[in-house]
Amino acid sequence: QSVLTQPPSASGTPGQRVSISCSGSSSNIGSNYVYWYQQLPGTAPKLLIYRNNQRPPGVPDRFSGSKSGTSASLAISGLRSEDEADYYCSAWDDSLSGPWVFGGGTKLTVL
Amino acid sequence: QLQLQESGPGLVKPSETLSLICTVSGGSITSNTYYWGWVRQPPGEGLEWIASISYSGSTYYKPSLKSRVSISVDSSENQFSLNLTSVTAADTAVYYCARHLAMPGTAFWEYWGQGALVTVSS
Numbered sequence: 001q002s003v004l005t006q007p008p009s010a011s012g013t014p015g016q017r018v019s020i021s022c023s024g025s026s027s028n029i030g031s032n033y034v035y036w037y038q039q040l041p042g043t044a045p046k047l048l049i050y051r052n053n054q055r056p057p058g059v060p061d062r063f064s065g066s067k068s069g070t071s072a073s074l075a076i077s078g079l080r081s082e083d084e085a086d087y088y089c090s091a092w093d094d095s096l097s098g099p100w101v102f103g104g105g106t107k108l109t110v111l
Numbered sequence: 112q113l114q115l116q117e118s119g120p121g122l123v124k125p126s127e128t129l130s131l132i133c134t135v136s137g138g139s140i141t142s143n144t145y146y147w148g149w150v151r152q153p154p155g156e157g158l159e160w161i162a163s164i165s166y167s168g169s170t171y172y173k174p175s176l177k178s179r180v181s182i183s184v185d186s187s188e189n190q191f192s193l194n195l196t197s198v199t200a201a202d203t204a205v206y207y208c209a210r211h212l213a214m215p216g217t218a219f220w221e222y223w224g225q226g227a228l229v230t231v232s233s
Contacts, residue, residue: 002157035218037158044207044223045150045158051217088158090218096174100148100211100218105157 003028004089004103011109017077020106022089024070028101032092034072036065039086039105048087049074076108084110113138115208117227123202124233129195133208133224140189141166146213147191149182150220151204159204164191165213198231205229 005023012018022034036049047056049065052072064075076083089103119131133147140147148163148171162182163171172180176195184191195202205226212219 032216033218035220037220044209044226045220046223047219047221050219056221090158090220092216092218099171099215100160100163102150102158102160 002104003093003097003101004091006087006089006103006106008104009107009109011111012076012079013111014079014081016079017075018079018108019076020074020087020089020108022072022074022103024072024091025095026070027095028070028091028093028098029067029072030070031094034065034067035090036063036074037088037090039088041085045088079110081110084108113210113222115210115222115224117206117208117224119227119229121228121230123198123229123231125199125231126197129193129198129202129229129231131193131206131208131227131229133191133193135189135191135210140184140191141186143167144213145210146171147184148209148211148220149193150207150209151202152207152226153201153204156204161195161206162193163211200231203229203231 033051037045038048039045052067053065086105093101114136123129146163149161164182179196181194207226208224210222
């Protein structure tokens with residue numbers, strides 16, 4: 001059971017906008033930055049969003065992150081077939097669960 | 112470009128010790144700006160952080176695994192390693208080594224190895 005809660009699946013059609021949620025608590029998301037990782041099939045995770053809403057070089061601006069209270073969201077606009085992947089949120093946790101925790105992951109399917 | 116590569120046995124017997132090494136190339140492991148860590152992923156499941164270490168030897172362990180895990184750094188070889196004792200089938204996973212920022216409050220895992228599948232079976 002993951003400390004951060006994500007929906008197991010999400011889907012959308014090409015061109016659509018989809019959003020993936022990540023719910024935590026005051027010890028993690030509520031008091032620390034949120035990070036998002038993309039894991040394409042058969043590959044290692046890749047940093048997608050850092051410090052809630054910042055994109056590393058090379059990440060398209062179709063990807064955006066936000067945070068409010070103890071929850072965060074990853075939004076993907078203009079959905080493309082190559083966005084089909086697993087997405088994980090992560091944060092530092094100040095409680096005995098941490099310090100580094102991940103969400104259970106959301107499998108995004110592009111229909 | 113920094114690269115990380117996991118190495119170690121792909122098959123470990125139950126009750127034995129799982130040992131993995133991560134070799135770092137394209138950069139030095141001797142920086143206290145970063146932590147070096149291990150994350151695992153059981154087949155079909157999500158990511159689970161296991162342990163992290165700084166060059167100076169500061170360590171962090173996942174509380175539920177702390178009694179079975181140890182992590183160490185070998186700066187002469189630019190490597191760091193993971194030992195997990197008394198393994199069971201539940202420890203079967205792809206094990207990733209990775210570099211992350213050594214700043215409290217962050218979870219900035221920037222560089223990852225390709226992963227090594229370790230199966231626990233007799």
